[in-house]
Amino acid sequence: MNxxxxxxxxxxxxxxxxxxxxxxxxxLSKGEVLGFLGPNGAGKSTTMKMLTGNxxxxxxxxxxxxxxxxxxxxEAKALIGYLPESPxxxxxxxxxxxxxxxxxxxxVSRSHVKKAVQIxxxxxxxxxxxxxxxxxxxxxxQQRVGIAQAIIHNPMVVILxxxxxxxxxxxxxxxxxxxxxxxxxxxxxLSTHILPEVEMICDHVQIIHKGQLxxxxxxxxxxxxxxxxxxxxxxxxxxxxxxLLKVPGVVSIDTLPNGLLRVxxxxxxxxxxxxxxxxxxxxxxxxxxxxxxxxxxEVFVQLTFQExxx
Amino acid sequence: xxxxxxxxxxxxxxxxxxxxxxxxxxxxxxxxxxxxGIDQYFQTMSGMIRPEQRMGVTEFVGHNVFSIxxxxxxxxxxxxxxRLISEERRQQTLTFLFSAPLSLTEIVLxxxxxxxxxxxxxxxLMAAMMSSLNLWSDLDFGYIFANVxxxxxxxxxxxxxxxxxxSLTHQPVVAGIITFVALFALLILDHxxxxxxxxxxxxxxxxxxxxxxxxxxxxxxxxxxxxxxIITFLTLTVRRLDADRLRG
Numbered sequence: 421m422n423x424x425x426x427x428x429x430x431x432x433x434x435x436x437x438x439x440x441x442x443x444x445x446x447x448l449s450k451g452e453v454l455g456f457l458g459p460n461g462a463g464k465s466t467t468m469k470m471l472t473g474n475x476x477x478x479x480x481x482x483x484x485x486x487x488x489x490x491x492x493x494x495e496a497k498a499l500i501g502y503l504p505e506s507p508x509x510x511x512x513x514x515x516x517x518x519x520x521x522x523x524x525x526x527x528v529s530r531s532h533v534k535k536a537v538q539i540x541x542x543x544x545x546x547x548x549x550x551x552x553x554x555x556x557x558x559x560x561x562q563q564r565v566g567i568a569q570a571i572i573h574n575p576m577v578v579i580l581x582x583x584x585x586x587x588x589x590x591x592x593x594x595x596x597x598x599x600x601x602x603x604x605x606x607x608x609x610l611s612t613h614i615l616p617e618v619e620m621i622c623d624h625v626q627i628i629h630k631g632q633l634x635x636x637x638x639x640x641x642x643x644x645x646x647x648x649x650x651x652x653x654x655x656x657x658x659x660x661x662x663x664l665l666k667v668p669g670v671v672s673i674d675t676l677p678n679g680l681l682r683v684x685x686x687x688x689x690x691x692x693x694x695x696x697x698x699x700x701x702x703x704x705x706x707x708x709x710x711x712x713x714x715x716x717x718e719v720f721v722q723l724t725f726q727e728x729x730x
Numbered sequence: 731x732x733x734x735x736x737x738x739x740x741x742x743x744x745x746x747x748x749x750x751x752x753x754x755x756x757x758x759x760x761x762x763x764x765x766x767g768i769d770q771y772f773q774t775m776s777g778m779i780r781p782e783q784r785m786g787v788t789e790f791v792g793h794n795v796f797s798i799x800x801x802x803x804x805x806x807x808x809x810x811x812x813r814l815i816s817e818e819r820r821q822q823t824l825t826f827l828f829s830a831p832l833s834l835t836e837i838v839l840x841x842x843x844x845x846x847x848x849x850x851x852x853x854x855l856m857a858a859m860m861s862s863l864n865l866w867s868d869l870d871f872g873y874i875f876a877n878v879x880x881x882x883x884x885x886x887x888x889x890x891x892x893x894x895x896x897s898l899t900h901q902p903v904v905a906g907i908i909t910f911v912a913l914f915a916l917l918i919l920d921h922x923x924x925x926x927x928x929x930x931x932x933x934x935x936x937x938x939x940x941x942x943x944x945x946x947x948x949x950x951x952x953x954x955x956x957x958x959x960i961i962t963f964l965t966l967t968v969r970r971l972d973a974d975r976l977r978g
Contacts, residue, residue: 474828476976498831508826510738512745524734525830569826 423450423485425499425577425607426471430480433466433631440466441631443480448624450576453603455622455639456611463631464611465505468581471609472502485576498527501575501606505582507566511555515546515565518554519572526573536572543601544568545594559586567595571602578602580610584617596621650712651683651692652676656705663702667694682712731832735840736847739814743848752806753852759802760795760856767794768863788870789946792860796877796944799856800937803849803885804913810848811892812906814841815967819900828975834968842886842893842964849885853878873946880943883956887936888913890963897970 426448433441441463448454458464469475471482473489473496482489484496510518519537528536541547544564549557554565563586571578583599584592600621602608612618618625619639627635635641649671658681661673669691674682685691692709699706743749771790778784818824827837857878863869891912896905919935932938936959939952 472829474825474975494831494833497829500829502825502829504822504825504829506822508821508823510742510823510826511821512742513738517741521734521738522826522830525731525827525832527831 424448425450425485426609427483427486428467428471428480429483431467431470431477431482432479433463433470433475434478439631441470441628444628444631444633445480446626446633446636448577448607448609450607451604452624453599453608453610453622454624454626455618456609456626456628457613457615457618458611458628459613462628464628465581466631467628468502468504468579468609468611472500472579473497474502474504498573499576501526501570501573501578503566503570503580503583505585507562507569509554509562509565509569512553514551514553515541515557516550518565519568522569523572526575528573540568540572543571543598560588560591563587564591564595567598571606574606576606578606578608580608582612583610584612584614592617649685651685651695652708652710652712653681653683653695653706654679654708655681655699656707657703659702659704664695664698667691667698669694680708731836732840732843735827735832735837736844739841739844740848743810743844748810749848752809756802756806756852757855760799760859763795763798764791764859767791770794786870786873787863787867788860788873791863792873792877793944795856795860796881799853799881800884800917800940800944803881803888804917805910806852807849807885807888807892808906808909808913811845811889811909812896812902814845814893815897815971816899816902816905820902824971824974834971838893838964838967838971842889842960845889845893846886849889850882853882853885856881870946876943876946876948879948880940880952883943883953884936884940887956887959887963890960890967891916894963894967894970897967 424447426446428447429445431441431444432439444463444467446454456464456467466475470477471489473482473493476490482496484499487496487499489496510521513521516537519540520533523533523536541550544567546561546564546568549561549565554562557565563583567580567583570580580599584595587595596617599608599610603621603623610622622639625635625637625639625641626633658675664670664673664681664683669685670683671686672684674684676682683691683695696706696709698704768787768791771787774790775784815824818827857874860874861869861871888909892905892909895909895912896902899905899908913936916935917937920932920938923929923932923935926932939955942949942952
């Protein structure tokens, strides 16, 4: 099961002298879900456009299942399903009509078109929307039609650009489940700037920042980075730092501007229980204790720093 | 693949009131001129005593209808062609076509075929209207055929130019206006250079090449002119879309 589906090497895109994406290389195997993370304007969408053949790379190459995107665009594109940032929908058509056009254009054989539309509607929860005009659907349903359009021909590689934007929480959950399901038989690349989303559905993570790939690895590495070794503690009567440092496992204490304390602890040790116990015994007035989850920005900083140090 | 896109374009045209309204209005205009033509035919011919002054009903009514058709199409085609690519650009649906396993030529040809098939319906209805005269008279079908063919080539050329202009901009209205102005200029070019019949500029005029058709004359050089005109603008459109992919 270790067949390479996507192979990008040295992808670079220059816009008016500025490198929007520079030297991005990675490979993706069958059955993997790759998360593409990055702040706005980092080059996520540009990279995806290059992967799908919507944009010619200034240098570098993309191979889909061994087929070069520049040399054989038709064959390579037939293996890809792509949902761009704003779902490309013909608003004047109904869902059924649109999906039929999508199936035909993606070379679904004539006899299977109807069935393919039916199946994809079931998968994306659109069964009752078939006769409605796309124009009249809510943003969430439009997004689903966009996803349906991308997976209707059972492509080897599904590329989704921010698939959960604009959905309500229940829909987000459904879509995430769908993506996970897709990951079983296809390769999926999705971009997002929501970190928990990546944690939930991806096997691999790439972080792109200012066009550079700053991190490329398994999700576990990121998870560790994120949860880290810090606790956020809120105390009504905070004692002196020395008192707190006496709690076993605690390494250092920072006072945050909002009055909370950030307690750094040794790797692998969780002093939460001991802290609570100490707080109760000494009457520190504990009102809050949380693992301090780093924000995406901090992870970026950490990862960028790590890369530089390495 | 070309026909899948063409079908989609036709569906889009008929999904909005636009297609129906234009179809209806065009029929109304042509019908009106057809009736006026017949009316005038009797008035005029009753005054003509000598045989050499007399004129066939086909030519009299046909000239009336087909000359107005070429003029009305000048307005109708930009209205229909302006949305073809610019609207897709604006709605960002071009990505859908670009990501599908299609070549740019297939995309452009598909859109062209879609638009031309719509206009073919219009021309077909017109031809049917003309042919209905055959019920009480003997028609010169050769004359009608030449006119229909000429008109068809003319609107196909209009469409090719319209699609190209549409690929240049994000704004359908801008595309429509530019197409109209460009077509108008091309049509009346030979008026400006009327003094010099051998002028190259006048030779470029679309009207000059439509005229032989409207007299019932099929000239291969006119076919070639229209074909080259269509191929040129479709190729330019493909190049323009390719530039999108290259420059982003």
